[in-house]
Amino acid sequence: MKQAAKTYYKNFFLSMALYMVTVLATVYYxxxxxVAMWLQVMLVLIPVIPAxxxxxxxxxxxxxxxxxxxxxxxxxxxxxxxxxxxxxxxYGFLEGIGFPKLDTIFILPIMTFAWxxxxxxxxxxYK
Numbered sequence: 001m002k003q004a005a006k007t008y009y010k011n012f013f014l015s016m017a018l019y020m021v022t023v024l025a026t027v028y029y030x031x032x033x034x035v036a037m038w039l040q041v042m043l044v045l046i047p048v049i050p051a052x053x054x055x056x057x058x059x060x061x062x063x064x065x066x067x068x069x070x071x072x073x074x075x076x077x078x079x080x081x082x083x084x085x086x087x088x089x090x091y092g093f094l095e096g097i098g099f100p101k102l103d104t105i106f107i108l109p110i111m112t113f114a115w116x117x118x119x120x121x122x123x124x125x126y127k
Contacts, residue, residue, distance in 0.1 A: 004064035008057055015053035022047040072122040079118030084111045 026043045035043070062073060084107065091102055 008061035011057035076118030080114035
């Protein structure tokens, strides 16, 4: 495994572990304490910090890729964007006829899943 990949995995999984800890800690704290609205806002946004750390790890790793790997990664991002964009667009019509509302918090996990699907498709294309 290349050094860039090792660094990426270390930084990404560290940020995800920190993300899980901050989500659990802030939810627990807010469920068991009465705090002012401004403090609630600050507390619920704390998990965004490790998520941004994961984003930085991803960007750093992307910059280490060669041209073909970058092309595959960008095609996967395009596939994910299109799947999520058109999927949420279509689901918006379904909400109009009574389907449950889609909370925006689910869009990033859906996008990540779609990106993984796109990576699998592009990897097969270039074998």
